[in-house]
Amino acid sequence: xxxxxxxxxxxxxxxxxxxxxxxxxxxxxxxxxxxxxxxxxxxxxxxxxxxxxxxxxxxxxxxxxxxxxxxxxxxxxxxxxxxxxxxxxxxxxxxxxxxxxxxxxxxxxxxxxxxxxxxxxxxxxxxxxxxxxxxxxxx
Amino acid sequence: xxxxxxxxxxxxxxxxxxxxxxxxxxxxxxxxxxxxxxxxxxxxxxxxxxxxxxxxxxxxxxxxxxxxxxxxxxxxxxxxxxxxxxxxxxxxxxxxxxxxxxxxxxxxxxxxxxxxxxxxxxxxxxxxxxxxxxxxxxxxxxxxxxxxxxxxxxxxxxxxxxxxxxxxxxxxxxxxxxxxxxxxxxxxxxxxxxxxxxxxxxxxxxxxxxxxxxxxxxxxxxxxxxxxxxxxxxxxxxxxxxxxxxxxxxxxxxxxxxxxxxxxxxxxxxxxxxxxxxxxxxxxxxxxxxxxxxxxxxxxxxxxxxxxxxxxxxxxxxxxxxxxxxxxxxxxxxxxxxxxxxxxxxxxxxxxxxxxxxxxxxxxxxxxxxxxxxxxxxxxxxxxxxxxxxxxxxxxxxxxxxxxxxxxxxx
Numbered sequence: 001x002x003x004x005x006x007x008x009x010x011x012x013x014x015x016x017x018x019x020x021x022x023x024x025x026x027x028x029x030x031x032x033x034x035x036x037x038x039x040x041x042x043x044x045x046x047x048x049x050x051x052x053x054x055x056x057x058x059x060x061x062x063x064x065x066x067x068x069x070x071x072x073x074x075x076x077x078x079x080x081x082x083x084x085x086x087x088x089x090x091x092x093x094x095x096x097x098x099x100x101x102x103x104x105x106x107x108x109x110x111x112x113x114x115x116x117x118x119x120x121x122x123x124x125x126x127x128x129x130x131x132x133x134x135x136x137x138x139x
Numbered sequence: 140x141x142x143x144x145x146x147x148x149x150x151x152x153x154x155x156x157x158x159x160x161x162x163x164x165x166x167x168x169x170x171x172x173x174x175x176x177x178x179x180x181x182x183x184x185x186x187x188x189x190x191x192x193x194x195x196x197x198x199x200x201x202x203x204x205x206x207x208x209x210x211x212x213x214x215x216x217x218x219x220x221x222x223x224x225x226x227x228x229x230x231x232x233x234x235x236x237x238x239x240x241x242x243x244x245x246x247x248x249x250x251x252x253x254x255x256x257x258x259x260x261x262x263x264x265x266x267x268x269x270x271x272x273x274x275x276x277x278x279x280x281x282x283x284x285x286x287x288x289x290x291x292x293x294x295x296x297x298x299x300x301x302x303x304x305x306x307x308x309x310x311x312x313x314x315x316x317x318x319x320x321x322x323x324x325x326x327x328x329x330x331x332x333x334x335x336x337x338x339x340x341x342x343x344x345x346x347x348x349x350x351x352x353x354x355x356x357x358x359x360x361x362x363x364x365x366x367x368x369x370x371x372x373x374x375x376x377x378x379x380x381x382x383x384x385x386x387x388x389x390x391x392x393x394x395x396x397x398x399x400x401x402x403x404x405x406x407x408x409x410x411x412x413x414x415x416x417x418x419x420x421x422x423x424x425x426x427x428x429x430x431x432x433x434x435x436x437x438x439x440x441x442x443x444x445x446x447x448x449x450x451x452x453x454x455x456x457x458x459x460x461x462x463x464x465x466x467x468x469x470x471x472x473x474x475x476x477x478x479x480x481x482x483x484x485x486x487x488x489x490x491x492x493x494x495x496x497x498x499x500x501x502x503x504x505x506x507x508x509x510x511x512x513x514x515x516x517x518x519x520x521x522x523x524x525x526x527x528x529x530x531x532x533x534x535x536x537x538x539x540x541x542x543x544x545x546x547x548x549x550x
Binding site: 001004006019022023026028030031032033036037039040043044047066068069 | 289291292293294416419420421422489491492493494495497498500501504505508
C-alpha cells in the first residue's frame with residue numbers, strides 16, 4: 001500500500017505557528033491508530049525540525065508521507081545550509097543567535113533529538129543553497 | 140467511554156439549532172442534525188462547555204435527584220471545596236456544615252479534607268521519583284477523559300491516585316462501616332460543581348468498587364442549603380478542612396499544596412488543550428507537576444455552581460486565610476498509599492480512530508483528504524459539523540454525500 005502525502009508550509013516569521021505541521025501529523029497518526037509511543041517520537045522529531053527551519057532558514061516546507069507501518073518526513077528549506085554537518089549534530093552545538101536563545105530555543109539539541117527519535121535520518125545540505133532533512137520513523 | 144450514562148442531555152424544545160455549542164466543544168462531539176444539537180457521547184468528555192455556552196439553556200446537565208438522599212437511613216454529605224465559595228459573607232465554614240446537617244444529612248465529610256490526604260499521598264509518591272515527569276494531576280475528570288480520548292501518549296504521566304471526592308467517599312464509607320452502620324443503610328452523596336464529576340463517580344473507571352450513592356448538583360443543593368444556613372445562629376466547630384484543602388477549589392490549589400517549585404497550572408478548555416499539545420511535543424519535560432482544570436478558574440468555574448468563578452475564588456481565598464487548621468496527613472487517618480491508588484488504568488478511547496484496521500484507516504484517510512480538496516475549508520458549520528474536516532470524516536465513516544452550501548452555490 002502506498003502512502004498518503006501531506007505538505008505543509010512552515011512560516012519562518014512565526015515561532016508561535018511552528019509546530020502546526022507536527023500537530024496536524026500527530027492528529028492524523030492518532031486517527032490511524034498509531035501507537036502513542038510512535039506518535040510521540042514523530043511529534044518531537046518533527047517539531048524540532050520545524051523549529052530548526054524557523055530559527056535558521058526563515059521557514060520552509062514539510063513534506064510528509066504516511067505509510068501503514070512508518071512515516072517519512074522531508075524538511076526542506078532554502079536557508080544558509082549547514083557548513084559542517086558532523087559539528088551540527090553534536091549535542092549542545094548551535095549557531096542560533098543570542099536573541100533566539102533568550103527565547104528558550106537554540107540549545108543545540110534540535111538535530112540530536114531528531115536523530116534520537118527517528119529510525120533513519122539523513123541530511124542533505126549545501127551552503128548558500130539550503131538543507132533537506134529526511135526522517136523515517138517506524139511505527 | 141461506552142455505556143448509557145449521560146451527563147449532558149438536550150432539551151429539544153429549547154434548542155434552536157444554532158452552532159454555538161458545536162463550535163465550543165473541545166472534542167468535536169456535537170453535530171447539528173435536523174436543526175437540533177446532537178451529542179456524540181463516545182467523544183464527549185463531560186466538560187460542560189456546551190452547557191456553559193448554550194444561550195437558550197437547551198443543554199441540561201444530568202445529576203441525581205435530591206429526593207434520593209431520603210432513601211437512605213444514614214446519609215453522608217460530601218461538600219466540595221468550591222461549595223464554600225458560593226455564599227455571601229461566609230466567614231466560617233461551619234455554617235455550611237451545620238446547614239447540611241439541618242438539611243437531613245447525618246454526617247458531613249469535607250472533600251477538601253480528602254484533598255489534603257491526596258496531597259500527602261502525592262507528595263510521598265513523587266518523592267520516590269518513579270512517576271514519569273511531568274506528573275499530570277487527575278483531579279479533574281474531564282482532563283483525564285480528554286487524555287484518554289485524544290492524548291494517549293500522555294496516559295502514563297497521569298497521577299494514579301483517586302480524586303478527592305472518591306477518597307472522601309471511600310473514607311466516609313469505611314468509617315461508617317467501622318461504627319457498625321449496615322452497608323445498605325449508608326448513603327454517600329457528593330455535591331458536585333460539574334457534570335464531569337457526576338460521570339466519573341458513577342462510572343468507576345479507575346476503581347473496582349463504587350463508593351458513592353449519588354451525585355448532587357451544587358446549584359440544586361445551594362438553594363435548599365441557604366435557607367437552612369440562615370437559621371444557624373452559633374455553629375459548632377465541626378469543619379476539619381484547612382486552608383490547603385479549601386484551596387483545591389481553585390486552579391493552582393492542588394499544585395500549591397504540594398510545595399513544589401517547578402509546576403504549571405492552567406484552567407479553561409482552550410488553555411488545557413494548548414498545554415496538552417505542548418506536553419505531547421515534549422516541551423514540558425522539565426516540569427515536575429502539571430495541574431489542569433477544564434473549567435475557568437478551576438472547580439469554582441464548574442457549570443453546576445451558582446456564583447461567578449472569580450468572585451467565588453476571592454471569597455474562598457479570604458475564607459482560607461482564616462482557617463488555621465494544618466493539612467491532614469495519612470498518618471493521622473491511619474491510611475497507607477494503597478488506599479489512594481487506582482485499582483486499574485482508565486481505558487483509552489478509540490473514538491477518534493478512523494478504523495481499527497490500519498489499512499482500512501489509511502483508505503478512509505485518503506478518502507477524507509479527497510473530500511477535503513472539494514470542501515471550501517472555511518469551517519462555517521452550516522453542514523452541521525464543526526469543521527470541513529469533520530464533515531469529510533463524517534461522510535467517510537457514516538456514508539452519505541458531501542452536504543456543503545458552498546458546493547451547492549458553485550453548481
